[in-house]
Amino acid sequence: MSDISLSPAAAAQSLVSVRNLSKLYGGEKRFLGGNAPILKAVNDVSFDIAPGETLGLVGESGSGKSTTGRILLQLEAPSGGDILFKGQNITGLSKSLLKPYRRDMQIIFQDPYASLNPRMTVGEFVAEPLDVHGLSGNRSERQDRVAGLFKKVSLDPSFMKRYPHEFSGGQRQRVNIARAIALDPAFIVADEPITALDVSIQAQIVNLFQDLRDELGLTYLFIAHDLSMIRYLCHRVAVMLRGRIVEIGPCEAIFANPQHPYTQALLSAIPVPDPDIERSRKPITFDVGTNLPSETAQLQPLGGGHFVLRS
Ligand code: ADP
Ligand code: MG
Numbered sequence: 001m002s003d004i005s006l007s008p009a010a011a012a013q014s015l016v017s018v019r020n021l022s023k024l025y026g027g028e029k030r031f032l033g034g035n036a037p038i039l040k041a042v043n044d045v046s047f048d049i050a051p052g053e054t055l056g057l058v059g060e061s062g063s064g065k066s067t068t069g070r071i072l073l074q075l076e077a078p079s080g081g082d083i084l085f086k087g088q089n090i091t092g093l094s095k096s097l098l099k100p101y102r103r104d105m106q107i108i109f110q111d112p113y114a115s116l117n118p119r120m121t122v123g124e125f126v127a128e129p130l131d132v133h134g135l136s137g138n139r140s141e142r143q144d145r146v147a148g149l150f151k152k153v154s155l156d157p158s159f160m161k162r163y164p165h166e167f168s169g170g171q172r173q174r175v176n177i178a179r180a181i182a183l184d185p186a187f188i189v190a191d192e193p194i195t196a197l198d199v200s201i202q203a204q205i206v207n208l209f210q211d212l213r214d215e216l217g218l219t220y221l222f223i224a225h226d227l228s229m230i231r232y233l234c235h236r237v238a239v240m241l242r243g244r245i246v247e248i249g250p251c252e253a254i255f256a257n258p259q260h261p262y263t264q265a266l267l268s269a270i271p272v273p274d275p276d277i278e279r280s281r282k283p284i285t286f287d288v289g290t291n292l293p294s295e296t297a298q299l300q301p302l303g304g305g306h307f308v309l310r311s
Contacts, residue, residue: 006046006047014049015049015053015085015186015187015219016049016085016221017049017083018046018047018068018084019081020044020045020081020082021080021083022040022043022044022045022078022080022081022243023041023078024038024039026039041064041243042078043242043243043244044081044244047238047245051186051217051219052218053219054234054236055221055234055237055238056222056230056251057221058223058226058237058266060225060241063240063242064240064242065191065223065225065240068240069189073106073189074093074098078091085104103133104186104187105185105188106183106187106188107189107190108173108176108177108189110193110196112173112193113172116164116172117164119163121160121161122159122164122167123146123159123161125164126146126149127142127146130146130183135183145182149178149182152181152215153175153178153181153208154208155174155175169196169201170205177193177212184216186217186218187219187220189221189223190220190221191223192225193205193209194206194229202229203229203232206232209222210233226266226269227255227269228271230251231251235251236248236249237249237251239254239260239262239263241262241293242292244293246308246309248299248306249302250304253305254306259302259308260308261284261291264286265285268284
């Protein structure tokens with residue numbers, strides 16, 4: 001990807017693009033007078049994701065990552081800006097016009113248990129989107145389709161009749177992933193899908209995302225609060241701070257040559273497997289209070305598709 005990113009040409013070639021996305025919360029009239037304070041949860045965010053590409057979106061809790069993901073999938077309306085899918089502007093489309101896009105764009109959430117229905121067998125849960133879109137076929141076809149999805153996420157199809165509480169966290173996330181790929185989507189927002197899992201399981205789920213990407217040609221927005229797994233999975237990374245993207249670029253560039261102090265702090269926080277290096281590792285601290293991006297700051301190109309926010 002070159003510096004043509006963020007141009008109209010880049011949007012035309014991308015699977016997903018957002019332009020100048022913003023989301024304000026608050027501002028509503030208060031009962032005792034005055035208005036609630038306005039929070040810019042997402043502030044002038046633009047990026048492109050090419051077909052087959054994985055973009056990592058990283059930042060501390062509250063930086064606006066989930067809001068960006070939800071707006072991208074039109075689960076929430078933006079306060080401003082545009083969402084393009086395969087070059088088509090899909091911002092604010094009606095429910096019925098959005099229906100074909102809904103099939104193509106799926107989301108996986110952080111807490112694999114909360115997203116499951118405790119009273120539904122996991123087989124029924126995975127079959128549900130097929131039913132909604134009239135794609136389940138007859139009884140035995142439906143059974144076969146769900147079994148096939150279970151195999152794709154390395155779950156034994158005999159587990160179909162079980163309930164969510166019978167599974168481990170990693171297995172539950174596999175069930176959610178099976179449901180997300182049921183309609184053969186092109187694009188998946190994975191919103192901190194490994195954060196709630198044991199560290200020992202996290203790499204397995206990252207591997208599953210990688211295998212499915214290769215097998216099914218998926219494109220991901222992969223949201224995380226730190227950079228630790230990002231380099232194994234993502235082609236590019238966007239670093240978000242208080243609603244703004246402060247740095248974006250290819251993984252190699254960001255890891256080798258981080259430019260924004262916040263990116264540098266995130267990188268210094270990653271544990272190193274070598275105990276000698278780990279002992280002497282000094283995390284860089286970043287004080288958001290004194291380092292807030294100014295409203296007039298813009299993403300400046302550094303070459304090779306690497307951009308940093310500067311005033
Ligand atoms: P992240 O996913 O990076 O942790 P979020 O996108 O969830 O961040 O939230 C960004 C900011 O927007 C936070 O300050 C959060 O409190 C606020 N926020 C998110 N959703 C809402 C909402 N529905 N109403 C009001 N504020 C919200
Ligand atoms: Mg979040």
